[in-house]
Amino acid sequence: MPTENAVGPFQxxxxxxxxERRETVFQGFFRMDKLWLTHPRFGxxxxxxxTRELFIRGDATCVLPYDPDRDEVVLLEQFRPGVLGREQSPWLLELVAGMNEDGETPEQVAQREGQEEAGLQFGQLEKICEYLVSPGGTTELIHLYCGQVSSEHAGGVHGIEAEHEDIRVHVVAFDEAVAMIADGRxxxxxxxxxxxxxxxxxxxxxxxxxxP
Structure with a gap:
């Protein structure tokens, strides 16, 4: 039972x-800042x-393409360096995704990335949620959507050459995609x-x- 002087969250x-101080310690494809800071304690x-190092990542938008008539999802396979050194393959099955540019809404990012990464045009877009990726060390916030597509002719290899993208598009039955979560794929x-x-x-x- 809570005590009489219990304090709720978000005090x-x-x-x-x-x-007290902020310094950019690295600026490349991404940026890293070092912060000197303090804050009150609960006591x-x-x-x-x-001090804390902070990975300045910006916001991104991710979309799960779903064909409701065929009950299929479209997943993208691409290389991710963050998986290097682990036992699994560094080629992951992911969603359509991209960084939000200045002046863009998440819905605009969704449509742009759908075309660039998968050759897809989204009909309806339904927002799922927004979530912080790893707030102990990065600023990145994900805007997550489900997008209506026709998967009938989806497939092939896509991506922007200048951005070193090499993306293979896979059409997967919904039940199989869920099974891939269960077995770790x-x-x-x-x-x-x-x-x-x-x-x-x-x-x-x-x-x-x-x-209809």
């Missing part, structure tokens, strides 16, 4: 953090000045969240999106 906000005193957060969301909302989505 503190942005204004409670004091950044009432203040944290001593400490799909183990990236955006794909897992989106597919499990579709498990919960699939009947409604099929009724709403299917051709």
């Amino acid at each position: 503190f906000g942005q204004h409670d953090v004091r950044i 009432g005193d203040e944290m001593p000045l400490f 799909i183990n990236n957060a955006a794909a897992i969240i989106a597919l499990q969301w579709l498990q919960l909302h699939r009947q409604r989505i099929r009724q709403s999106w299917s051709a």
